[in-house]
Amino acid sequence: MSKLKWWQKSIVYQVYPKSFQDTTGTGVGDIPGVTRHLDYLKSLGTGAIWLTPVYPSPMVDNGYDISDYCGIDPSYGTMEDMETLIAEAKKRDIRIVMDLVFNHSSDQHPWFLESKKDRTNPKADWYIWRDAKPDGSAPTNWRAIFGGSAWTWCEERQQYYLHTFAEAQPDLNWENPEVRKALFDAANFWLDKGVGGFRIDAIVYIKKPEFADGTPDGPDGLVGIHEMTANTPGILDFLHEFRREVFDGHDIFTVGEANGVSPEELPQWVGEDGVFSMLFEFSHLELAYPEGEIWCKRFPWKITQLKQALTASQKATAKEGWYPIFFENHDQNRSMHRYFPEGTDPKTAAKALATILYTLRGTPFVYEGEEIGMTNVAFPHIEDYNDISTHGQYEYALKKGFTPEEALKCVQFQSRDNARTPMQWTCETNAGFTTGKPWLPVHEDFMDCCVEAEAEDGDSVLSYYRRLNRERTTGAAAEILQQGTYEELLPDDERVYVFERSLDDHATYTIVNFTNEPVTYDAGFLKDAKPLLGNCKNPEKGKLRPAEAVVYMD
Known part of the structure; x- marks a missing residue:
């Protein structure tokens, strides 16, 4: 590694x-x-x-x-x-x-304040300016991420400038x-x-x-x-x-x-x-x-x-x-x-x-x-x-x-x-x-x-x-969690997310119930793995309480 x-x-x-x-x-x-x-x-x-x-x-x-x-x-x-x-x-x-x-x-950046003055200043093309369509409307029909047109009219230049976000955020x-x-x-x-x-x-x-x-x-x-x-x-x-x-x-x-x-x-x-x-x-x-x-x-x-x-x-x-x-x-x-x-x-x-x-x-x-x-x-x-x-x-x-x-x-x-x-x-x-x-x-x-x-x-x-951080950095599974490979298990299960992290001959298994109901799952892959940590006390292989998460290690 x-x-x-x-x-x-x-x-x-x-x-x-x-x-x-x-x-x-x-x-x-x-x-x-x-x-x-x-x-x-x-x-x-x-x-x-x-x-x-x-x-x-x-x-x-x-x-x-x-x-x-x-x-x-x-x-x-x-x-x-x-x-x-x-x-x-x-x-x-x-x-x-x-x-x-x-x-x-x-x-309000000095670059834009200069750019908007006219079409010939030293920073005239530091932003994205375009002429209006023949009917005076915006150059394109793009909607800004914050809503409304992505183009704003500038009187000084008689042009529109582009802003992906707010009109107060002109694109460079x-x-x-x-x-x-x-x-x-x-x-x-x-x-x-x-x-x-x-x-x-x-x-x-x-x-x-x-x-x-x-x-x-x-x-x-x-x-x-x-x-x-x-x-x-x-x-x-x-x-x-x-x-x-x-x-x-x-x-x-x-x-x-x-x-x-x-x-x-x-x-x-x-x-x-x-x-x-x-x-x-x-x-x-x-x-x-x-x-x-x-x-x-x-x-x-x-x-x-x-x-x-x-x-x-x-x-x-x-x-x-x-x-x-x-x-x-x-x-x-x-x-x-x-x-x-x-x-x-x-x-x-x-x-x-x-x-x-x-x-x-x-x-x-x-x-x-x-x-x-x-x-x-x-x-x-x-x-x-x-x-x-x-x-x-x-x-x-x-x-x-x-x-x-x-x-x-x-x-x-x-x-x-x-x-x-x-x-x-x-x-x-x-x-x-x-x-x-x-x-x-x-x-x-x-x-x-x-x-x-x-x-x-x-x-x-x-x-x-804090406990998770200790396990990840200095715990028994630290090397696995930092450097181990990833493999998803039970990929078709619509309730539980399971993945394995493995390094050399050891592995951890993270199992999380994304529902608000108790669930069961096929725990055959755990074999002799022991619980390392979890968000509920006394985890049971093959069973999860609502929103329960548990990490096993072998």
């Missing part, structure tokens, strides 16, 4: 700084708040902290609309705070991983070598600061196809831009240049957000001949949205589809590349609601998913609050939601003919704000997140679901995460 790199042996913990810890009473989390909890993060086995954007931003999309790639937004602190975080994390053998948002910038023109150099310089700025890697946002959209209309897929007469532009041929040429100019020669890891890259394509994107160390692909998250991420158009899905998606990713990275294992991030609702039937005990479900997270082949990515079992929040009014995407999806649902009540129910389930409520630290007011008014309300369950309460409870979700 080849020697594993540092980022293959630890976990990556994703911090959404705005919701992690406020040290100033503003109600908004900050960089010193991350520094304050470094010892806690180390106790989880964290080797890298992925920070969502902390750059200067108008905050139309909570920092994913960047106005300066080499600065720190005052709401999060100062560059000195950032340098302190990097240094203090390094003392604990933790690397800081920055989020690079290179498909688009803010419309990667065809221009000056743009690419400026972005690469920004990434190298942070490497010089000592960061340990990058997560690259929305990277599948940087290469644009021909600008042509598509077949409308909704009542607005538009077609989703993702279907029209994601993973356009030629994109890998840009990305290999990115690797050469930034990644190569540094002891870092990179992970691309690659919604639209299939498991079969993964070898072109990761590994020695690819671009990134790892790649987030979303097949296991999009089971209910085969027609794209339109929240009010959810479809039923089967457990076999989830298993097939996870197995395909495991197989695709078995020889080349490495898999980032994740069920949650800042763009998704809480995972237990997505994968388990309504009424399932949330604590048991959270532990079941954690069992898979830590026993698949790859690096576990844990999103803040996931390790204490934080759940969805259902705000009573659409006005209570902050997320720009939530509001766009709500308006789309109304156009689709849903009642306001039905539209609200859709976004209550799927809203990104479900994952953005403040981190729950203590039983004190506002869960110890802030002494001020939190920017987003704290979940009402914080008295029971918080770090303070769970740290003292040996049966808590947090205690279970």
